[in-house]
Amino acid sequence: MAEADPAILAGIARVSEAAVADAAELDTRLREATTPFVVRGLVADWPLVQAARRSAAEARAYLLRHHRDRPFTVSIGRPGDDGRLFYDAGMAMNFTIARAKLPEIFAMIDAMEAGGEARPLYLASIDMNEYFDGLIEANHVDLGDRVLLSSIWMGTPTRIAAHNDVPHNLACVAVGRRRFTLFPREQYRNLYLGPIDNTPAGRAVSMVDFHDPDFAAHPRFREALEHALIADLEPGDALYIPALWWHHVEGLDRFNVLVNYWWRDSARFLGQPQDALNHAILAIRDLPDDQKAFWRDQFDYYVFGNDEGVTAHIPEAGRSVLAPLTPETAGRIRSFLLRQLSK
Incomplete structure (x- = not known):
């Protein structure tokens, strides 16, 4: 070689x-x-x-x-x-x-x-x-x-x-x-x-x-x-x-x-980031620019920022997947995505 x-x-x-x-x-x-x-x-x-x-x-x-x-x-x-x-x-x-x-x-x-x-x-x-x-x-x-x-x-x-x-x-x-x-x-x-x-x-x-x-x-x-x-x-x-x-x-x-x-340092029940990227290409990348800007802001709000302002107004017991994930709530997201993607 x-x-x-x-x-x-x-x-x-x-x-x-x-x-x-x-x-x-x-x-x-x-x-x-x-x-x-x-x-x-x-x-x-x-x-x-x-x-x-x-x-x-x-x-x-x-x-x-x-x-x-x-x-x-x-x-x-x-x-x-x-x-x-x-x-x-x-x-x-x-x-x-x-x-x-x-x-x-x-x-x-x-x-x-x-x-x-x-x-x-x-x-x-x-x-x-x-x-x-x-x-x-x-x-x-x-x-x-x-x-x-x-x-x-x-x-x-x-x-x-x-x-x-x-x-x-x-x-x-x-x-x-x-x-x-x-x-x-x-x-x-x-x-x-x-x-x-x-x-x-x-x-x-x-x-x-x-x-x-x-x-x-x-x-x-x-x-x-x-x-x-x-x-x-x-x-x-x-x-x-x-x-x-x-x-x-x-x-x-x-x-x-x-x-x-x-x-990995993260919990084993979490999903794979690459899957999220693939899904974003499927669902977001080819939208009109004004809609892409909205979803970029949503990602910053819920995912990359995720500060206390996201959930402070929601009763703690009702925050669902917006609270720190557990094996149960991670499984709920996974099941929801499987149902949505199979439609």
Whole structure:
């Protein structure tokens, strides 16, 4: 896989590094951090990392000893696309989705390492609890009382376009080297995002090719680079990515494995903001300007402002969903929306 333009990389600041002595110190840093940080060697003692230090084949053998006998979902890219899993010229995906058992997928990687035709193979966001036995217990970070989604990402050299995720993310490199290029939340206008419904993996992605940016087509990307941060990670290193930060991810070696932990600060019964954005496009975006202005004011009043003036005149027992949400009132809104959308 080709490298990014060194001149571009040279101008990007590095993600700061932090040393943590124990789980309590990691917990404090995670709670206080507002920007990404790297912890070198955080998971260096993992058995998977130790296997990887011997060889990529040893790492695959270790994973096979823990996998469950069930089909895995794998993205298969095209030769000649430089590992980039993205859109083709017609805005369809330039990769196909297949289902296969893990030994079959790893056999394809073995063949490529032996000199076969190289193409991107990528197993993305595989739930470790559902697809492996004992792997998460043997390779684990103590993150206290956070409710975690623990995923593993495996594949050949790949480039994943810049995107963001709603939860916070602790990404731990287990096998191979990885490069993250990160941008603050507010840089989305300078990243030239693609569609929000036709996406490679559920989130809108930057249309900029980070290895060969077209500054004529994407001039504001220069501004984004002024705010960018870069992290080059070795096996055993970990990177904290705060919620909604944009990140472009590259797996740089012939076989790469990442384990990540996602968690949210908000209550689990709340809805997904992306769903609200999609519904607003459906219901508001194409209204006449004067009506859009009214609904913008309503959103400011009920959602973004939401001060005591919204409910002070309503008896407390009668404030319904205007009061702080509970699992019951959140469920009531969800049921109401399902009925309305099904009409």
